[in-house]
Amino acid sequence: MALKLNFKLIAIVSLTLISFNTYAQKTYIQGLDDIIKSENNFAKAAADMNVKKAFLANLDSAGRIFNGSKSYNGIATYSKGPENNNALLEWYPTVAQVAATGDIGFTSGPFTYRAKRADTVIAYGYYFTVWKRDKNGLFKIMLDGGVTHSLNHSPLFKPEIKLQTAVDLKTRRAPSANKSIDFKLTETAFSTLADTDPAKAYQTYLSSKARLLRNNSLVQQDKIADLAAINKEQIKAYLFIQDGSGISAGNDFAYTYGSVNVTLNNSTEKPAGFYIRVWQFINNEWKIIADEVSYEMKTEK
Incomplete structure (x- = not known):
């Protein structure tokens, strides 16, 4: 009897996993x-109309934009x-990732800026946007x-040509509800370690293919290259002060x-800036899959 019950329980669990994976x-x-379409439509609106109208049409009411060391409510700022x-x-996505439940994700890719449409490009870079579905099922910008x-770093601007969309769902099985607590504990553990040993913090928590964004540096997407770029910065400590967070419906x-x-x-200088970090539950542990830390050094006179 017990054997039959155990077999039945195993069968139910197996069917549940198959059902979830499907x-x-x-x-x-x-x-x-949906997220790629949303990003492309966003970029098209900026080109066809202007940046203000494009952002106002795509920002979530709680969406944040970043400037310097602070973030601001996007709609209030652009209004x-x-x-x-x-x-x-102008910009386009070269990387897009979403949760297994399809409700939260991020996109990233190169951008260029012209003060006047007929002029030459005066600014280069890589954008990083976190998207979340709203109550109507539409992706809206949460973080930009x-x-x-x-x-003088313009040679670093080398647009990628292949949209990276591959995902191994075998590593994306949604954890249980209490994993949202584990995520918060993991973020705290990473931040605490980064305040004393940044290299070890990233070595421990970076995924094998994380998207690393730093000013005046090529975007990296390989852990070895990521760690080399971080070491090159010569950072003694990062003091991360969290302002907000979000998690997918599937807690992954x-x-x-x-x-x-x-x-x-x-250096005695202690520059301030902002950070955006995306985590994914991979092989039963939380790993960083995208990380931006932006700060500016003072220009010597």
Whole structure:
């Protein structure tokens, strides 16, 4: 009797996993298509109309935009801004990832900026946007950041040509509800370690193919290259101060954001900036799959 009950329980659990994996695959693919379409429509609106109208049409009511060391409510900020039909901001996604449940994701890719549409490009960089479905099922911008390259770093701007959309759903099985607590504990553990040993923090928590964004640096998507880029920065400590976070319905995909104070190895200057970090539950542990830390050094006179 006990054997039969155990066999029945195993069968139910197995069917549940099969059912979830089928559901996850369908919702992931749908979510991926939707988020790429949303990003492309967003970029098209900026080109056809202007940046202000494009952002106001795509921002979530709680969406944040980043400038300097602070984040601001996007709708409130852009509502006060001027209409500028002469400037041209262009971009396109080269990377897109979403939760298995298709409700939260991010996109990233290169952008260029012209003060006037007929002028030459005066700014280069890579944007980084976190999206979340609203109550109507539409993807809206929750976080919008990015990194820039000064003009003397323009050779670093090498647009990628292949949209990276591959995902192994075998590593994306949704954890139980209490994994949302584990995510918060993991973020805290990472931030605590980054305040004393940044290299070890990233070595421990970066996924094998994380998207690393830093100003005036090539975007990296390989752990070895990621760690090399971080070591090159010569950071003694990151003090991350979280302002907010979010997690997918399936508890497999999450993000955090806030401000950061940076301590450098060979400088008394302590620049401030912001960070955006995306986590994914991979092989039964939380790993960083996208990370932006932006700060500016003071220019010596």
